[in-house]
Amino acid sequence: MKINFILNDEEKTVDIQPDTRLVDLLRERFNLLSVKEGCGQGECGACTVIIDGKAVTSCLILVSQIEGSIIWTVEGLEKSGELEIFKKYFKKHGAVQCGYCTPGMVMSARALLNKNKHPDREEIRKAIAGNLCRCTGYNNIIDAITAIAEEGGFGV
Amino acid sequence: MSELKVYTPGEVKEVLKLLHDKEKVRILAGGTDLLLELIKLKREGCVLIDLSRIEGLEYIEKKDEELEIGSLVTFTDIHDNPVINKYAPALAAASGQVGSVQIRNRATIGGNIAHASPAADSLPVLLAAGARIKVLNAAGAETVLVEEFLHNKDKYRNHLITAILIPVKGDNMIDFFGKVAYRRDVATARINMGVRTVYQPENGKIIKASIFLGALSKTGVRADLVEEYLTGKRVDELERERFFAALRETVDKSIPGRYSQPYKRRAICGLGDDFLQELQREGSYE
Structure with a gap:
């Protein structure tokens, strides 16, 4: 099946089995290795990407469902320069240890900032409730996202 | 493992034809429940009807004393919708507690009813409000109480849920x-x-x-x-x-x-x- 979509600001067309999961398409066909598979059941959020402005778990989406969609991964944020801001504040607040959850956390935070330029801590907690971290705990990550919201230039 | 046959119809009538013609057919809406079974679906040689290209099932309208919600409306959209918050606040509240942000951004109310997990959060609220659903199959349309649908799932196996009708919450x-x-x-x-x-x-x-x-x-x-x-x-x-x-x-x-x-x-x-x-x-x- 031919599928057309926009991936990290580039138009793409792939010819692929429609029952392929989005996470597999992104990792295997496009080598976008920021997209991690953790649980494969939509529980851990490691595979979170942004589709049409919204955070979604790419392990629970088939490629047949993404026709015409606009998809962003961490690699796209790197290209646009936004990732620098996330890197700076995640580092500053000690929000990364093993790093496995980090791309998912970044995408969930980015989607939140799409919708809400000035989230409070509770809103940040809600936004990353679907992303599991087993290393740093959540407070450092929430601190980082709070700082990004306040200082990162998304509030304009 | 055998591959899964996935159809991506653009119109409701094509969906109904597929539901009528195919065996072992499952409807893919948001997919947050169904795709947990992906391996099993492949093993069993199921046919999926992906609704992502169907238009016109993502609306929220108040009609007199009823709210009508298209079956492909996501829980995020239900939770955030001011009309639903006013006229069916318990549904808005329940919708905000389904899974995570990521799940709510994909999961649909129609899918929640069709999948009918015993722990589904929308169902007790819909049942309490006496909600009905519009279902379609090749033979025609029917409006049925959610309660009746849930107790007769086999009868409605080859139907498509198109809308949910909820009596609005009155001031009393x-x-x-x-x-x-x-x-x-x-x-x-x-x-x-x-x-x-x-x-x-x-x-x-x-x-x-x-x-x-x-x-x-x-x-x-x-x-x-x-x-x-x-x-x-x-x-x-x-x-x-x-x-x-x-x-x-x-x-x-x-x-x-x-x-x-x-x-x-x-x-x-x-x-x-x-x-x-x-x-x-x-x-x-x-």
Whole structure:
């Protein structure tokens, strides 16, 4: 099946089995290795990407469902320069240890900032409730996202 | 492993034809439940009908005394919608507690009803409000109570749910949704409760109570003992212990001897307490 979509600001067309999961398409066909598979059941959020402005778990989406969609991964944020801001504040607040959850956390935070330029801590907690971290705990990550919201230039 | 045949129809009539013609056919809406079974679906050689290219099933409208919600509306959109927050607040509340942000951004209300997980958060609320759904198959359209649909799932196997119709909450009604789970977010209900009560504005007397409990049985359980207890009483006449006893008895009757019974008969009182507080806040007659 031919599928057309926009991936990290580039138009793409792939010819692929429609029952392929989005996470597999992104990792295997496009080598976008920021997209991690953790649980494969939509529980851990490691595979979170942004589709049409919204955070979604790419392990629970088939490629047949993404026709015409606009998809962003961490690699796209790197290209646009936004990732620098996330890197700076995640580092500053000690929000990364093993790093496995980090791309998912970044995408969930980015989607939140799409919708809400000035989230409070509770809103940040809600936004990353679907992303599991087993290393740093959540407070450092929430601190980082709070700082990004306040200082990162998304509030304009 | 054999591959899964996936159809991506652009029109409802094509969906109905596929539902009619194909065997082992499953409908893919948001996919947050169905795709958990991806390996099994492949092994069984299932056929998927992906609804992502169907237009016109993502609307929310108020029509007189009913809200009509297209079956492909996501829980995020339900939770955020001001009309639903005003006229079906318990549904808005329940929708905000389904899974995580990521799940709510994909999961649809139609899918939740069709999949009918015993712990689904939307179902007790829809049942309590007396919601109906519009279903279609090759033979035509039908409007059926959610309760009837859930008890006759086989009959509606080859139907497409197109809309959900919810009687709006009137000024003399109190709606409630409550849920107990192992954690605060991204949690499957251990027990959940949907309520709609109607009271007499002149004297605050409850004239109708509709209460459904989820995660107790395959489908929502009507708490008829609790409904009976509430009916005809004013909020200030309610006795906590008698109200809790009726809730506990409902649980005891639903899951006698099940390992979770001792836990759930206590947990339900926590929800009951939250509901009583809501009643006192909203429905106290001065």
